[in-house]
Each structure stands twice: as C-alpha cells, then as structure tokens.
Amino acid sequence: MKREVSIAVLSGGKSSRMRKNKALLKLENDLFVNRIIKRLCPLGEVLLSVDKKEKYEGIEALSKVDKVLVDEHADIGPIEGIYQSLKASSNDYVFVCAVDMPYIDERCVRYLEQFISDGVDCVVMKEDDKVHPLCAIYSKKCLPVLEKMISEGRYRLVDIYNQVNVVYASLELSCMDKVVVKNINTPDEYHDLMKPHVFAISGIKNSGKTYLIEKLINEFISDGLKVAVIKHDGHDFDMDHEGTDTYRVSMAGACGVGIYSGNRYTLYEKRQTNEKELIMKLQGYDYIILEGMKDSDYPKIEVVRKEVSTKPYCDEKHIICIASDCISNYNSLSVFDLNDYKGIYMCLKEYFQGG
Numbered sequence: 001m002k003r004e005v006s007i008a009v010l011s012g013g014k015s016s017r018m019r020k021n022k023a024l025l026k027l028e029n030d031l032f033v034n035r036i037i038k039r040l041c042p043l044g045e046v047l048l049s050v051d052k053k054e055k056y057e058g059i060e061a062l063s064k065v066d067k068v069l070v071d072e073h074a075d076i077g078p079i080e081g082i083y084q085s086l087k088a089s090s091n092d093y094v095f096v097c098a099v100d101m102p103y104i105d106e107r108c109v110r111y112l113e114q115f116i117s118d119g120v121d122c123v124v125m126k127e128d129d130k131v132h133p134l135c136a137i138y139s140k141k142c143l144p145v146l147e148k149m150i151s152e153g154r155y156r157l158v159d160i161y162n163q164v165n166v167v168y169a170s171l172e173l174s175c176m177d178k179v180v181v182k183n184i185n186t187p188d189e190y191h192d193l194m195k196p197h198v199f200a201i202s203g204i205k206n207s208g209k210t211y212l213i214e215k216l217i218n219e220f221i222s223d224g225l226k227v228a229v230i231k232h233d234g235h236d237f238d239m240d241h242e243g244t245d246t247y248r249v250s251m252a253g254a255c256g257v258g259i260y261s262g263n264r265y266t267l268y269e270k271r272q273t274n275e276k277e278l279i280m281k282l283q284g285y286d287y288i289i290l291e292g293m294k295d296s297d298y299p300k301i302e303v304v305r306k307e308v309s310t311k312p313y314c315d316e317k318h319i320i321c322i323a324s325d326c327i328s329n330y331n332s333l334s335v336f337d338l339n340d341y342k343g344i345y346m347c348l349k350e351y352f353q354g355g
Contacts, residue, residue: 003093003116005109005137007040008085009033010078011099012051012071017186021055022100025190029297032102032184037061039105040097045090049081076155078134083146086138098134102193103179111174112137121164127171127181133157135181187353196228196285197352202294202314203303208338209291212303212323216289219345225286230278232292239268287352299351301344321347 011023011033018025023033030038033056037046041064049069050056056068069084078098085094093116095109108125112135115123121142125135134157145163149155171178184190201209201216213229220227240247246257246268256269275290282288290298294314302314306326312319312333321334323344329335336343 003113004044004091005093005095005113005116006045006047006085006089006091007043007109008047008049008081008089008094008096009036009040009099010049010081010085010096010134011056012049012081013078013098013100014075015100018100018184018190019187022184023056023059025100025102025184027102027193031059031061033059033099034061035102036097036099036104037064040095040109041065043095043106043109047085047088047094049085073150076150077157079146079150079155079157082138082157083143083150086140086143086146089140092140093137094139095137096134098183100184101135101181102184103182104135105180107174107176108135108180109137111176112169115167115169119165120167122161123167123169124161125171125181126168127178131158131161131168132181134183191353194352196279196282196288198279198288198290198298199320199348199352200290200293200296200298200300201303202292202300203305204294204309204313206308207303207305209303212301212338212341212344213289213291215341216345216348219341220287226284227287227289228282228285229289229291230275230282232275232290234292239266301348303338305338320351 015022023031025032027035038061040046045066046064047067047069048065051071053068053070056062067088069088071080072084073080082096085096095112097104112123112125116137121139123137125132142160142164145160149159171181184193201213203209217227240250246259250257250268255271256267258267259265275293279288297318299320300314300318301320302312302322304312304322304324304327310326312322312330316331316333319333321336321344322330323336323338325338327335334347336347
C-alpha cells in the first residue's frame with residue numbers, strides 16, 4: 001500500500017563553517033533552497049523548517065511551500081527541524097533533507113518509500129558505512145522519542161536509531177550517484193561544487209577578445225589551473241583541411257569523425273549543438289572561457305576598445321568587469337586597463353571564489 005509522504009527541507013542551521021546562509025547559495029543560477037523545493041514539491045506537501053522566518057522573505061520557492069516552521073528550541077541542531085516537521089505534517093511520514101544538499105531529487109524519496117512497512121519507524125539512506133540522517137523518512141511514531149531526547153538535552157540524531165525500528169537503505173544498490181547526498185558545508189566545498197567556472201569574454205567584432213583570452217590563459221596556468229576555451233562562431237567553419245584522411249572520410253559522407261594520438265584527440269561532428277553540451281563534455285577543468293556570447297546570461301568580461309567602440313554593449317547585470325583602453329569608469333562596474341591582465345584575473349578569481 002502506498003503511503004503519503006510529506007517533504008521537509010531543513011534550513012535552520014547556523015552555517016558557521018560556510019559563514020553565510022547556505023540556503024541562499026546558488027547552483028546553476030538558482031538558490032539552493034529554491035532548487036530543492038522545486039525538485040521535491042511535485043511529490044506532495046512541502047514543509048520548510050527555519051530558525052527565523054524573516055530570513056526567507058521574498059524567496060521564490062516559498063509559493064510552493066505549504067508550511068513554514070520556525071524553531072521553538074533554538075540552536076539544538078537538525079533534531080528540532082525533524083521534530084517540528086513531524087508535528088506539523090499532514091501525513092504520517094516525512095522525508096527530511098537538508099538545504100545544503102543541492103543535488104537531492106525525487107528519486108531519493110521514491111527509493112526510500114519502497115522500504116516503508118507497518119513495522120518500520122524510519123528509513124535512512126546509507127552510503128557505504130556512512131548513515132545520512134538528513135536523507136531519511138521518519139514516521140510520526142518517532143515523535144515521543146524525539147521529544148524525550150530534546151527534553152533530556154540529547155540532540156545527536158543517530159541516538160534515535162537505537163530506540164525505534166529503523167531500516168537502512170543502501171545508496172549503492174540504487175541507481176543514484178553519491179552526489180545526491182552530498183552536503184556543501186565549507187567555502188572550499190562550494191568552490192569545488194561550482195567547477196568548472198564558466199564565463200565569457202565578450203565584445204563587438206574585432207574588440208580584442210582572443211588577445212585577452214590568450215593573456216588570461218597564461219595567468220590561469222601560472223596558478224596551476226586547467227582552463228578550456230569554447231568559441232562561438234556565428235558563421236560556419238572548417239577545422240579539417242583537404243588532403244588528410246579525416247577530410248576524405250568526412251567528404252565521403254561520415255557524419256562524425258574522430259582522430260586521436262597518445263597526447264590529444266579531436267571529435268568532429270556535422271550536427272547542431274550548443275555551448276551547454278560542449279561544457280558538459282569538457283570535464284576536469286577549473287575554468288571554461290566562452291569567446292563571444294555577448295547576448296547570453298553568462299557572467300562575462302566585456303572588452304571595449306576605442307577603435308571599434310566607446311561603451312559597453314552587454315547587459316550590465318551580467319558583467320564581471322570591463323577591460324578597456326578608452327573608458328576608466330562606467331556606472332558601478334569595475335573597469336580595468338585592457339593590458340592589466342593581472343588585475344582582470346584577480347577580479348575574476350574574487351568573483352568566483354567569493355561565491
């Protein structure tokens with residue numbers, strides 16, 4: 001028999017190691033809290049557990065939340081969020097996750113649901129030997145135990161499992177990657193999560209984009225970082241040339257041609273694609289630079305060179321900084337001399353590493 005399960009997103013932590021509210025961090029241009037709620041709200045009732053309600057005013061995904069729950073017991077950890085969620089839930093079972101798990105999705109809930117039965121009080125995800133109390137389904141039968149633990153000042157979640165009937169669901173036996181249960185706790189973890197950092201070098205034609213990219217690549221390499229470049233061409237192009245074997249088989253009608261050696265490879269396909277697909281193919285890089293893309297939403301450095309322009313073209317809200325040989329300030333944007341490669345590079349690092 002299928003049992004209705006509510007969704008509880010816990011967002012009442014101090015985020016002390018991150019030093020900022022983790023719910024408001026971004027991944028793929030969306031706040032963690034928005035991203036998780038949007039992914040899980042199709043499953044049913046959504047509860048958002050917070051320490052202070054006013055911190056979440058104006059959050060887009062609040063419209064998809066059925067109840068916002070405020071901690072009654074301050075600073076006792078996630079046990080409070082679970083307790084309040086079970087009390088407020090309209091259903092007997094609640095799936096609980098943390099707001100710092102940006103890759104959580106409905107597959108986790110569906111997988112854990114399979115282990116619910118009449119004699120089971122909670123189902124907890126287990127990754128190898130690691131238990132994930134904040135990727136688990138709890139039943140209302142846990143309420144008396146939680147209430148007693150809170151009254152006695154015992155706040156460790158794992159202590160509940162000795163007092164209720166628990167089933168551990170192996171992540172390894174599911175079809176999910178371990179990333180679904182990954183918590184982002186520190187600035188370094190968040191920085192790694194965001195890799196590769198993608199930005200554009202934009203500007204009108206002949207503004208000097210390629211020259212700036214060459215100089216910035218040198219700065220990245222000096223810092224021991226791996227960088228890739230994707231160029232958008234508004235026209236068609238050829239990367240092969242007459243006389244090679246690959247050119248011959250391509251002219252014969254092959255839709256895709258690959259060539260490789262011990263040090264490099266090229267894959268050439270005759271079909272449409274976009275920068276998002278190419279970014280997905282470029283794995284293991286710290287930064288990916290897009291050349292062009294001036295009308296895109298990617299963060300960008302705009303090159304403004306006096307021979308071709310005297311002011312920026314791109315939407316200001318997407319500009320990291322301006323590199324120019326003809327303007328020294330522009331509204332509230334940072335402006336660097338076109339040849340100040342180190343200054344531009346440091347601005348880039350601050351933009352991405354600042355989260």
